[in-house]
Amino acid sequence: MTLRGSRFWALMSLFLIALPFALPSDYYLGIATHALVLAILALSLDILIGQGGMTSLGHAVYLGLPAYAAAWTMQNANWPPELAIPFAIAMGTAVSALFAVLSLRARGLGFLMITLALGQVMWGAAYRWVGLTGGDNGIRIPVRPPVLGIDISSVRSFYVVVALALMVALVCIWHLERSPFGACLRGTKDQPKRMNMLGHDVWSIRFLAFVFAGFWGSIAGVLYVFDYLYVSPSSLSLPQSAEALLMVVLGGAGTLTGPVVGAIIITVIKTVVSSYVDRWYSLLGLTFIIVVSVMPRGLVPGLKAWFAPKEGGAR
Amino acid sequence: MQFWIIQTLNSLAMGGLLFLLSAGFSLIFGLMRIPNLAHGGLFMLGAYVGAMCMQWGVPFWLAAIAAGLAVGALGTVLEGGLLRRMAGNEQGQVLITLGISFIIADLCLLTWGGDPVPLDAPRMLRPPVFLAGFAFPGYRLAVLAFALIVALGLWLLLERTRLGAMIRAGVDDRLMARSVGIRVSRLFSAVFFLGAFLAGLGGVIGGPILSAYPGLDTDMLPLALVVVILGGVGSLPGALVGSFLVGIIYNFGTALFPDFAYVILFLPMVVMLVVKPSGLFGRVTR
Numbered sequence: 001m002t003l004r005g006s007r008f009w010a011l012m013s014l015f016l017i018a019l020p021f022a023l024p025s026d027y028y029l030g031i032a033t034h035a036l037v038l039a040i041l042a043l044s045l046d047i048l049i050g051q052g053g054m055t056s057l058g059h060a061v062y063l064g065l066p067a068y069a070a071a072w073t074m075q076n077a078n079w080p081p082e083l084a085i086p087f088a089i090a091m092g093t094a095v096s097a098l099f100a101v102l103s104l105r106a107r108g109l110g111f112l113m114i115t116l117a118l119g120q121v122m123w124g125a126a127y128r129w130v131g132l133t134g135g136d137n138g139i140r141i142p143v144r145p146p147v148l149g150i151d152i153s154s155v156r157s158f159y160v161v162v163a164l165a166l167m168v169a170l171v172c173i174w175h176l177e178r179s180p181f182g183a184c185l186r187g188t189k190d191q192p193k194r195m196n197m198l199g200h201d202v203w204s205i206r207f208l209a210f211v212f213a214g215f216w217g218s219i220a221g222v223l224y225v226f227d228y229l230y231v232s233p234s235s236l237s238l239p240q241s242a243e244a245l246l247m248v249v250l251g252g253a254g255t256l257t258g259p260v261v262g263a264i265i266i267t268v269i270k271t272v273v274s275s276y277v278d279r280w281y282s283l284l285g286l287t288f289i290i291v292v293s294v295m296p297r298g299l300v301p302g303l304k305a306w307f308a309p310k311e312g313g314a315r
Numbered sequence: 316m317q318f319w320i321i322q323t324l325n326s327l328a329m330g331g332l333l334f335l336l337s338a339g340f341s342l343i344f345g346l347m348r349i350p351n352l353a354h355g356g357l358f359m360l361g362a363y364v365g366a367m368c369m370q371w372g373v374p375f376w377l378a379a380i381a382a383g384l385a386v387g388a389l390g391t392v393l394e395g396g397l398l399r400r401m402a403g404n405e406q407g408q409v410l411i412t413l414g415i416s417f418i419i420a421d422l423c424l425l426t427w428g429g430d431p432v433p434l435d436a437p438r439m440l441r442p443p444v445f446l447a448g449f450a451f452p453g454y455r456l457a458v459l460a461f462a463l464i465v466a467l468g469l470w471l472l473l474e475r476t477r478l479g480a481m482i483r484a485g486v487d488d489r490l491m492a493r494s495v496g497i498r499v500s501r502l503f504s505a506v507f508f509l510g511a512f513l514a515g516l517g518g519v520i521g522g523p524i525l526s527a528y529p530g531l532d533t534d535m536l537p538l539a540l541v542v543v544i545l546g547g548v549g550s551l552p553g554a555l556v557g558s559f560l561v562g563i564i565y566n567f568g569t570a571l572f573p574d575f576a577y578v579i580l581f582l583p584m585v586v587m588l589v590v591k592p593s594g595l596f597g598r599v600t601r
Contacts, residue, residue, distance in 0.1 A: 110592075114544065114588065128575070128577065238533055281417045281418070282418050282422065285414035285416070285421070292410045296404065
């Protein structure tokens with residue numbers, strides 16, 4: 001187990017270090033950066049889905065809201081990034097706590113429906129409250145500001161920031177999964193009644209998981225706005241939430257590698273397809289249908305089962 | 316005074332439209348246990364198909380029924396072809412309806428373009444109605460009346476017919492309904508057809524008020540979600556009361572605080588979730 005664990009970390013670090021050297025130009029490294037930012041979002045969503053069994057269709061809130069908060073405070077209030085970033089993360093996390101209280105009134109598909117409705121409310125606010133958000137035009141940041149005196153304006157330097165953030169996210173989420181809290185969370189997914197009987201407070205466990213997911217989603221949101229230097233209502237929209245969910249489901253919920261692989265595949269497909277035809281939504285819908293009906297467990301667990309040594313007996 | 320009367324009537328007409336949309340949504344959710352996330356897309360598709368029929372010269376009401384039947388048939392095909400194969404995997408089914416909604420939205424954009432397509436109200440209903448010295452837009456009164464007639468029809472179907480009794484049994488306890496010999500999977504098809512039919516019909520009926528435009532689906536779906544959260548899953552009276560509540564809140568919200576229309580919707584939803592998560596008329600605790 002530990003050997004396999006260390007192999008995962010070695011492969012992941014090697015992959016992230018090799019990527020800037022393997023890719024032919026800054027254009028491709030920029031796409032890789034987009035993919036890794038969304039990988040952090042997908043990992044945060046997988047805390048809810050893979051560990052907690054709570055399928056959220058409103059996770060784009062924690063991408064878009066902190067992105068708006070950071071962009072607005074830096075552009076319209078002239079806050080330094082050192083102040084805007086913690087503020088944006090705190091705001092995203094606080095909203096996740098509020099939305100957790102509301103969504104956790106229901107379970108299963110009721111939860112999904114409430115998270116979707118809350119997400120649409122935030123989208124509607126971003127779209128219609130033009131005075132604050134700039135409406136459909138969004139908020140643009142002219143140049144990527146230096147943070148703590150470090151210049152991150154080039155594609156390469158920003159890639160390093162995102163890759164480091166992804167590693168930290170992976171380590172934190174890995175620790176969460178192995179902690180007693182992670183075990184409790186998986187317990188509430190599989191056997192909420194028994195967990196309750198054993199004296200665990202199921203609601204609090206779910207609440208903490210939701211806020212933790214909101215926190216890491218907010219970090220992805222801040223990286224998102226520093227990456228694109230632009231935020232618009234589409235970052236809060238239902239298709240954005242659905243994309244994040246598809247990344248998790250495609251890669252494989254409940255694994256560390258799955259959401260990262262899913263984020264990379266979806267970003268590559270999206271970039272390639274958008275450069276030829278403008279039919280991304282049809283393809284997104286089709287991918288959903290195919291993934292759900294053909295490999296409901298996702299790529300990573302599916303491939304693992306394929307390559308795993310046959311442990312006697314039929315699977 | 317005129318403002319309040321007109322806005323109230325607009326709210327009630329909007330409530331009627333929402334009822335056409337969410338009655339089917341609520342019944343499907345109640346029976347099949349899945350929120351059909353393609354329901355907004357079916358509503359939009361209905362509006363577009365109706366507009367297309369009317370461009371060919373088909374009269375309004377006929378176009379509405381044709382659009383309803385076309386969308387209903389599509390719904391039945393989707394249920395039988397995609398959702399049934401995933402029976403038991405409710406989360407997978409929801410994700411499939413989400414995928415379908417994206418495809419419908421994209422194909423509508425491809426077929427009918429990005430500009431709104433207007434739908435004309437039938438000529439008979441266009442002139443305003445004068446009552447007690449006030450002018451009422453005739454078409455909105457007609458929408459309200461039509462929605463109430465549909466509500467009555469649905470109520471009779473559910474409460475007074477054998478099919479309705481089977482649907483109610485399926486909503487209350489699917490396993491028990493199966494074990495007394497009701498073919499619940501056939502009910503799924505029937506309810507999905509009915510829900511999609513009403514959504515497509517509602518799209519055309521709403522056309523003269525809303526017109527058909529890209530994004531109509533994602534504008535309507537959250538309203539249907541809020542209706543069901545307020546009224547309770549699988550309950551017809553819930554869908555009716557919820558629709559009028561949402562219609563009033565949304566319409567007055569848009570008129571008085573245009574920036575916050577969506578956020579104002581969120582308040583009754585929050586109150587309901589805190590006070591009674593199963594909704595006003597919900598029996599199914601989720």
